[in-house]
Amino acid sequence: MKKIIFAPTFTEGHQSSFMFKYIKNIYDDNTIIYTPKNDYLADFNSVVQEDLYYFFQNSDPRLYEGFLNYCESMPNSKCLIPNLSHPEFLLSELNIRKDLDLRLSTFSGQLFHRSKARRKVLSELLKKFSIKKIIIQSILGKNFRLHESINDYDFSINKHVYLDEPFYDEEYLFEKNIEQENDKALYFGTMFYGKGVDILIEAANFIQSNTKLTIAGNLKTQNFDMPSVPENITLKDKYFEDEEMIDEFLSSKFIVLPYRDTYKHGTSGVLVQACRSGKPVIVPDIAPFSDVIKRHKIGITFKANDPISLAKAIDKMSAMDIGKEFKYKVKSYIAEMTTWDDLNREVWS
Numbered sequence: 001m002k003k004i005i006f007a008p009t010f011t012e013g014h015q016s017s018f019m020f021k022y023i024k025n026i027y028d029d030n031t032i033i034y035t036p037k038n039d040y041l042a043d044f045n046s047v048v049q050e051d052l053y054y055f056f057q058n059s060d061p062r063l064y065e066g067f068l069n070y071c072e073s074m075p076n077s078k079c080l081i082p083n084l085s086h087p088e089f090l091l092s093e094l095n096i097r098k099d100l101d102l103r104l105s106t107f108s109g110q111l112f113h114r115s116k117a118r119r120k121v122l123s124e125l126l127k128k129f130s131i132k133k134i135i136i137q138s139i140l141g142k143n144f145r146l147h148e149s150i151n152d153y154d155f156s157i158n159k160h161v162y163l164d165e166p167f168y169d170e171e172y173l174f175e176k177n178i179e180q181e182n183d184k185a186l187y188f189g190t191m192f193y194g195k196g197v198d199i200l201i202e203a204a205n206f207i208q209s210n211t212k213l214t215i216a217g218n219l220k221t222q223n224f225d226m227p228s229v230p231e232n233i234t235l236k237d238k239y240f241e242d243e244e245m246i247d248e249f250l251s252s253k254f255i256v257l258p259y260r261d262t263y264k265h266g267t268s269g270v271l272v273q274a275c276r277s278g279k280p281v282i283v284p285d286i287a288p289f290s291d292v293i294k295r296h297k298i299g300i301t302f303k304a305n306d307p308i309s310l311a312k313a314i315d316k317m318s319a320m321d322i323g324k325e326f327k328y329k330v331k332s333y334i335a336e337m338t339t340w341d342d343l344n345r346e347v348w349s
Contacts, residue, residue, distance in 0.1 A: 002077040003028075003348060006067045007035040008056040018269065021168040022082055025340035026347050032074075034067045059086060064093045071100050078103065078348060084111065084134070087118070091125045103347055105135040107165070108267035108288075109146050112155075123153035135161045135346060138267040140288040141338060143295065147265060147287060161346055164338040165269065167276065173243055174276050178250040185282075185314060186252035187215045188245065189270055191222035196258035196284075199307050203258070204230045206311035209318040213256070216240065216248050249277035254299070254317050257283045261304040272337075275330045280322055282313045296333040298326070 005023055020040055023033065033046040036053040049066045056063060063086055071079040081090070084106045094100075112119055125131060138144040141164035146155065191197055197215060204213055215229075216236040229235050240248070249255065255274035259266070264286040271289070274281050275298055283289035284304035293299050300317060303309035 001030065002074050003031045004067075004071055004074065004077050004079045005031060005033050006064075006079070006081045007033050007038070007041065008052050008063070009036070009038075018165065018168045019083060021166075021340075022343075025166070026080075026344045034070055056085075061089050061092065063089050068093050068097060068100065071102075072097065077101065080347060081105065083107065087111070087125050088121045091121055091128075094125070094128050094130055097130070100130040101132060102130050103133050103135070104131060105137065105347070107136075108138045109136060109144070109265040112146055112150055113265045119150060119153050119155075123155055126155055126159050131159065133159050133161055135163055135343075137163050137165045137338075138288055139164070139271050139292050140295075141336065143291075144288060163343060163346060164336075165267065165272065166338050166340045166343055167272070168269070169242055169246060169273065169276070173246040174250070174278075176247070176250060178247055180253060181212075181251050182253050183210050183212050183318070184252045185211050185213050185254055185256050185318070186248055186279075187213065187217075187256050187258065188240075188248055188273075189217050191217055191219055191224075191226070193224040194260050194262045196260045196305075198224065198227055199260070199305065199310060200256060200258040201227050201229060201233065202307035203310040203314065204233050206308050207232065207314055208311075209315045211314055211318045213314075214248065214252070216245075246273070246277065249273055249279060252277075252279060253322065254280045254282065256310075256314065257281055257289070258302075258310055259284050259286075259289070259304070261286050263289075272334075275334055278327060278330055280317065280320075280326060280330075282310070282317055292333075297329045298333055 007023060027044060033041050033044045035041055035046050035048060036050060037048050047070060071077055078101050080103045082105045084104045112122055126134060142162050144162045187200055189195055213233045214236060215233055218239045219237040257268060257270060271281055281299035283293060283299060283301055285301040286304050290301050293301055300313055302313040
């Protein structure tokens with residue numbers, strides 16, 4: 001029995017690292033990677049579709065055509081789409097095909113929440129006999145559920161599997177002895193509008209404590225007009241290697257995730273990296289972030305989109321003593337998370 005993985009591209013940042021690890025950890029000698037020519041995958045058994053990246057980049061309706069043709073040519077194969085996008089394209093292809101053995105995976109529940117029309121597509125897609133399961137990975141792991149407001153269509157809940165995102169940074173990176181700067185709060189990540197970097201910059205003007213904010217990330221990812229940065233913010237504009245990234249976490253007292261409410265039902269690799277570094281987090285009061293804080297007590301929340309509320313949360317966290325009780329809660333949260341072996345078993349079972 002062959003296992004075939006759809007890998008149309010790798011993107012910058014978290015998803016690039018995670019997707020490569022994802023494929024590497026569920027790959028064996030019976031696995032074939034279906035991909036455009038990709039140097040990352042040079043050591044893997046692969047089938048190349050030269051125009052696949054073009055189809056992905058341009059949201060071409062033919063995105064899944066070649067992959068599904070190949071799956072049909074390999075009887076009794078198990079086929080995986082590890083990061084589902086454009087489910088309407090997949091649905092239209094399955095409407096004209098015989099039964100396959102397809103497994104889907106997606107990060108968080110955002111795919112289900114973007115519009116009623118998208119929910120209808122997903123509802124119809126998950127009714128297809130060819131779809132055996134959909135794995136939904138989020139910071140809430142097995143406790144995550146699609147929000148109760150999504151009840152307008154039947155989602156074949158029996159096909160849903162809820163998991164965490166397994167660790168994609170090496171453990172030794174978190175074991176370095178780096179002195180914590182007790183006045184340092186860190187934002188780390190891309191400079192996307194939805195990440196709320198501008199909300200954090202505005203919040204800096206209302207901070208009453210002596211907290212010094214560090215905003216670390218590559219400004220080339222910026223997709224909005226960033227406001228001027230006040231003196232209590234250090235801006236580190238660069239691409240960070242893995243070790244440099246974790247060093248920033250380890251040297252901070254706490255981590256700030258100033259995400260907009262558009263991140264509702266989303267997920268965050270940064271939150272997991274913060275916990276692995278033993279640092280508390282400040283997150284918006286939206287699902288599933290607020291649910292993680294309520295369940296695991298690993299930080300505090302602020303009112304989403306509100307810089308004054310964020311400033312108050314920063315001052316509150318700055319005054320807190322991060323003691324043994326917090327360390328225990330973080331370790332408990334981390335200990336529950338899905339391993340790569342867990343994911344491998346779930347994907348192919």
